[in-house]
Amino acid sequence: MLFGRRARTVKRILIVEDEPLVAFDNEHFLRDAGYEIVATVDTVPAATAALASDIDLVLADVNLSAGGNGRDVAEAARSKGVPLVFVTGACPDNARALAIGCLSKPYSQRDLLSAIDTVDAHLGGREPRRVPRSFTWFGEAAG
Numbered sequence: 001m002l003f004g005r006r007a008r009t010v011k012r013i014l015i016v017e018d019e020p021l022v023a024f025d026n027e028h029f030l031r032d033a034g035y036e037i038v039a040t041v042d043t044v045p046a047a048t049a050a051l052a053s054d055i056d057l058v059l060a061d062v063n064l065s066a067g068g069n070g071r072d073v074a075e076a077a078r079s080k081g082v083p084l085v086f087v088t089g090a091c092p093d094n095a096r097a098l099a100i101g102c103l104s105k106p107y108s109q110r111d112l113l114s115a116i117d118t119v120d121a122h123l124g125g126r127e128p129r130r131v132p133r134s135f136t137w138f139g140e141a142a143g
Helices: 020-032 044-050 070-080 109-123
Strands: 010-014 036-041 057-062 084-088 101-104 134-135
Touching: 010 020, 010 044, 020 036, 020 109, 036 044, 044 070, 057 070, 070 084, 084 109, 101 109, 109 134
Parallel strands: 010 036, 010 057, 057 084, 084 101
Antiparallel strands: 101 134
């Protein structure tokens, strides 16, 4: 720990989002917050290919406009042992079986960071400090 900050467990993030403005904003905001964005993609095949990299967390929209949907990404991430958070307007019924949590759109940048911090705390064996209201945390249920 340096100056009161713990080392992050989640460092490398894959963003799967087909809305260009949301993808762009998340990529730049998270990069500015100190995360490495491995890739920002908008299809299942591109997400599956990116999962060959070393990734700590996937942020995936459920409704992708082409090449499958976020559930397909979640299944691919699960097969690689990579936790996934759905970032979507409507969390799917089977989300608990596929993801570690679901962040509801629209969300603030603060809530996005808090959701990632919640996952980071869980993966690091700590209790999360603050779980945002817009984040449905599944905890041990997935992963």
